Amino acid sequence: MIYLAFEVSNMNIPSHVTFLDAFFHSKSVAVFGASTNPNKSGYKIVENLLNHQYQGKIYPINPRGGTILGMPLYKSILDVSDPVDLAIIFVPNVHVVKIVEDCIKKGVKGAIIEAAGFGEVGLEGKKLREKLKEVTENFSKIRVIGPNCTGITALTEDGVGFFSSFIPMSKTKAGSLAIVSQSGFINGAYYPDFTERNPQMGLRYVVAIGNKMDVNENHLLEYFLYDDKVSTIGIYIESFHDVRKFIELTRQAHKKQKDVILLRSGFSPLGAKATGSHTGALAENSNLIEAVIRQSGCILADDFWELFLIARTLTFMKDTGTAKLLKPNVGIITISGAAGAIMTDWSTKMGLIVPELDANIYNKLKELYPPWMDPNRFALIDYWPAVEHVKSYEKVILSSTDIVLSSPDIQVVFLTVYYNANSWVVDWKKLKNIVEKHQKPIFVWLFGAYQDILQAESIFQSIEIPVFYSEKSLVQTFSKIFHSLNFRKKLLN
Amino acid sequence: MIYLAFEVSNMNIPSHVTFLDAFFHSKSVAVFGASTNPNKSGYKIVENLLNHQYQGKIYPINPRGGTILGMPLYKSILDVSDPVDLAIIFVPNVHVVKIVEDCIKKGVKGAIIEAAGFGEVGLEGKKLREKLKEVTENFSKIRVIGPNCTGITALTEDGVGFFSSFIPMSKTKAGSLAIVSQSGFINGAYYPDFTERNPQMGLRYVVAIGNKMDVNENHLLEYFLYDDKVSTIGIYIESFHDVRKFIELTRQAHKKQKDVILLRSGFSPLGAKATGSHTGALAENSNLIEAVIRQSGCILADDFWELFLIARTLTFMKDTGTAKLLKPNVGIITISGAAGAIMTDWSTKMGLIVPELDANIYNKLKELYPPWMDPNRFALIDYWPAVEHVKSYEKVILSSTDIVLSSPDIQVVFLTVYYNANSWVVDWKKLKNIVEKHQKPIFVWLFGAYQDILQAESIFQSIEIPVFYSEKSLVQTFSKIFHSLNFRKKLLN
Numbered sequence: 001m002i003y004l005a006f007e008v009s010n011m012n013i014p015s016h017v018t019f020l021d022a023f024f025h026s027k028s029v030a031v032f033g034a035s036t037n038p039n040k041s042g043y044k045i046v047e048n049l050l051n052h053q054y055q056g057k058i059y060p061i062n063p064r065g066g067t068i069l070g071m072p073l074y075k076s077i078l079d080v081s082d083p084v085d086l087a088i089i090f091v092p093n094v095h096v097v098k099i100v101e102d103c104i105k106k107g108v109k110g111a112i113i114e115a116a117g118f119g120e121v122g123l124e125g126k127k128l129r130e131k132l133k134e135v136t137e138n139f140s141k142i143r144v145i146g147p148n149c150t151g152i153t154a155l156t157e158d159g160v161g162f163f164s165s166f167i168p169m170s171k172t173k174a175g176s177l178a179i180v181s182q183s184g185f186i187n188g189a190y191y192p193d194f195t196e197r198n199p200q201m202g203l204r205y206v207v208a209i210g211n212k213m214d215v216n217e218n219h220l221l222e223y224f225l226y227d228d229k230v231s232t233i234g235i236y237i238e239s240f241h242d243v244r245k246f247i248e249l250t251r252q253a254h255k256k257q258k259d260v261i262l263l264r265s266g267f268s269p270l271g272a273k274a275t276g277s278h279t280g281a282l283a284e285n286s287n288l289i290e291a292v293i294r295q296s297g298c299i300l301a302d303d304f305w306e307l308f309l310i311a312r313t314l315t316f317m318k319d320t321g322t323a324k325l326l327k328p329n330v331g332i333i334t335i336s337g338a339a340g341a342i343m344t345d346w347s348t349k350m351g352l353i354v355p356e357l358d359a360n361i362y363n364k365l366k367e368l369y370p371p372w373m374d375p376n377r378f379a380l381i382d383y384w385p386a387v388e389h390v391k392s393y394e395k396v397i398l399s400s401t402d403i404v405l406s407s408p409d410i411q412v413v414f415l416t417v418y419y420n421a422n423s424w425v426v427d428w429k430k431l432k433n434i435v436e437k438h439q440k441p442i443f444v445w446l447f448g449a450y451q452d453i454l455q456a457e458s459i460f461q462s463i464e465i466p467v468f469y470s471e472k473s474l475v476q477t478f479s480k481i482f483h484s485l486n487f488r489k490k491l492l493n
Numbered sequence: 494m495i496y497l498a499f500e501v502s503n504m505n506i507p508s509h510v511t512f513l514d515a516f517f518h519s520k521s522v523a524v525f526g527a528s529t530n531p532n533k534s535g536y537k538i539v540e541n542l543l544n545h546q547y548q549g550k551i552y553p554i555n556p557r558g559g560t561i562l563g564m565p566l567y568k569s570i571l572d573v574s575d576p577v578d579l580a581i582i583f584v585p586n587v588h589v590v591k592i593v594e595d596c597i598k599k600g601v602k603g604a605i606i607e608a609a610g611f612g613e614v615g616l617e618g619k620k621l622r623e624k625l626k627e628v629t630e631n632f633s634k635i636r637v638i639g640p641n642c643t644g645i646t647a648l649t650e651d652g653v654g655f656f657s658s659f660i661p662m663s664k665t666k667a668g669s670l671a672i673v674s675q676s677g678f679i680n681g682a683y684y685p686d687f688t689e690r691n692p693q694m695g696l697r698y699v700v701a702i703g704n705k706m707d708v709n710e711n712h713l714l715e716y717f718l719y720d721d722k723v724s725t726i727g728i729y730i731e732s733f734h735d736v737r738k739f740i741e742l743t744r745q746a747h748k749k750q751k752d753v754i755l756l757r758s759g760f761s762p763l764g765a766k767a768t769g770s771h772t773g774a775l776a777e778n779s780n781l782i783e784a785v786i787r788q789s790g791c792i793l794a795d796d797f798w799e800l801f802l803i804a805r806t807l808t809f810m811k812d813t814g815t816a817k818l819l820k821p822n823v824g825i826i827t828i829s830g831a832a833g834a835i836m837t838d839w840s841t842k843m844g845l846i847v848p849e850l851d852a853n854i855y856n857k858l859k860e861l862y863p864p865w866m867d868p869n870r871f872a873l874i875d876y877w878p879a880v881e882h883v884k885s886y887e888k889v890i891l892s893s894t895d896i897v898l899s900s901p902d903i904q905v906v907f908l909t910v911y912y913n914a915n916s917w918v919v920d921w922k923k924l925k926n927i928v929e930k931h932q933k934p935i936f937v938w939l940f941g942a943y944q945d946i947l948q949a950e951s952i953f954q955s956i957e958i959p960v961f962y963s964e965k966s967l968v969q970t971f972s973k974i975f976h977s978l979n980f981r982k983k984l985l986n
Contacts, residue, residue, distance in 0.1 A: 122865060170942070183831030189911045189940065190829070196943035236831060265831060270847055271838035274830070274873050303835050305963035336683070337767070338676030338729060338758060342796050345764035354763055372615060380767050418682045447682065449663070450689035454947075469962070470798035 022109035026085035033090035034060030041166035093117035113146035149210025150184035175202010216241035238275035334416035515602035526583035527553030534659035586610035606639035642703025643677035668695010731768035827909035
């Protein structure tokens, strides 16, 4: 048995993906291209590791020497006396092969090659690509993520973890979402965007696979299957390494109650050309791929915005124990009849049901209403008359949501919230209690003055109730989540 | 000839809608239900009028007397000695008929009845409805907007105008957008939301027509045709008064280069039931309506969010002189290849073209790029290599946008912006200069740290460049605007 410098994550993990432990659970990392200049990206990688209290040892490497953030720069990895698990290689493409050779000599298990210029364009890139295969003996001597990538983010606890990107990253919450991306963007400049917009959406991993010369989406998907901390997987992909294997793995993920959200680009001929220019992805038979994807039971996202809208919503639903969706039945509780009608339209169009309320539930609701205005018999509740009658916005919001969610016919409430920081005050945490009591989610469509809205978004984020800007998008998110789950059930039976 | 207390807006306006001048250009208004209690809605209506420097005289009316905001409350409108053009009636439904009778006696030309309870539900409502028709002699003695509405907002200059809603409203910019809504929501609690999110989207009118017992969407549409200040019309509708007339009027609007954005609810059977319960709308033959709407050349919005996304975008395009769209050809300039690929996919799917760049344009672009990475031949520009080469984000952003927009083959640029308040600094106002130089719009998809994003949104709003959260939504907005324009051209030829 060989000595493993890195931690072993799970004994049951299939042997052909255990190598990923060296990437995700390294005890030491060498940073090639570490710069003494605080404005350079090679400096920021080291800074990111320190800022996020990476628990392993850091060996910054630069032939010019010097110091960085109080650490000496090694001129070569061969000067390091202790074992090194992992390398981040942030240098121009022409230097990469030599560095990889050194890493192999040193016994490094994994390398994240961030440099571009390996086969996407031009003859030189193709040559470097071949050379890389050769010195690694087809990646048998060292495993490689990349080239042309921003590598890995792996959180162990809130704000603590391993960061290989050069973009300064926020102190993210640790959680259950794992992302695989064929674009470096998600583990780069877009990272602060989706994490700061959704501070309560906890992350476990973000992996940019770049050109995926060695490690591909299937390795990662398989690895995530055996990480119990991962419960939602988001994938941005431009070309599948092996689409049949991918489908098989997503089925396994579904069996383990893990959700897979898939965003694919290149589905149009020109889009495919676009991705070809981007990471060297090969053109695929689009119709075949389309058909296969439809069989996967994955939740299909329309774009990055929706990918994180759904990911955020799913992680909230899992955290609050509301992810078990049995029926496509929604209750709509609204202060705007118009917004309610629009949500009803889209619900119907997207295969959801706004059912009749049973007599028991209906009678309870009716008590909130003035004699001159009964609520609807079906589950579209316009609560304005009730507010006029009861004279308490809080009571109406909380009671009607509680009553509607208590119905076994209702799976979720779409709640329209008028938020005003000064009047119409509600203790919104009580809404979270209702979610937990019934173990059913609430989706919020919010409006009000803009500064109030920003405040309200932060409150709803803190109680893990998803907020949407677009009424259609709210309905679509629930519909996609529900239908994926339902499709999967049939798939697995 | 009768004496007109109100101003006359336009001599060419058809005589059957001149009566609307009394609503939009009144010189005096009576507020029935004005309350001395600052927490009551009847107080806030008067406060709104004062806060927005309504240029006419205000006569607050309440049988209990007292004073409000330094003005005496009249016990009856018949105690007012001067002529009164308009009445806002904010009292419980049972008192409305008597008040309308008094208004007729006083010679009031128009009444905005905000009270609900006129035929939506119950026998009493139906009786009141009949009584209202009777005393007004079928609205021949006084014209009525409502009942069950929040009435009118009409801006004459920035922050100045007539406001009949009881929701405190922000100091909106005066501009070219007119809204007609069958829901009070848009002229109520949703107003601060869309105006504060889009401070640069100028408004001319917002009219909530409620149950439209008398004044309906067609009267308003026809009136707006003759108001030169109106260039974009947004309509939320639950049931058409006369759909053929509506189509005819939208055609006239298009001939006058006014855009019409239409959001319709009740397109599903249950949605129709929902709107029935809401404002007493009658069920309509959904298939017929669908077909007719498709012939209208209107821009169809999916929900409120999209209605204002499109309205905001159109008003920016008109203000910056970029609303003349000749070709469906887009240039995509992006720092994320992935975001570019997704926009390319959606563009292709939505009937837009990402063309090959002609040699001249291509060669100019190439100068920004490093020798090892040429740009694409088609108009999807991934500018990251150029930034690495030129070492100036600003130069690359501005030059590539300028070069691409200078091509006669390109109609619009979809620009991906990474915004960072501290580094990667760009003088964004220069982007506006480029818009004005080429008379072509730029649509921005923005990302970065959340606080930076908020700052950036405000900057782009101030230079009237529309920002989008969702990449698909960006493409869809342009596509809807382009295709509506194109459809109309064929319609009018």
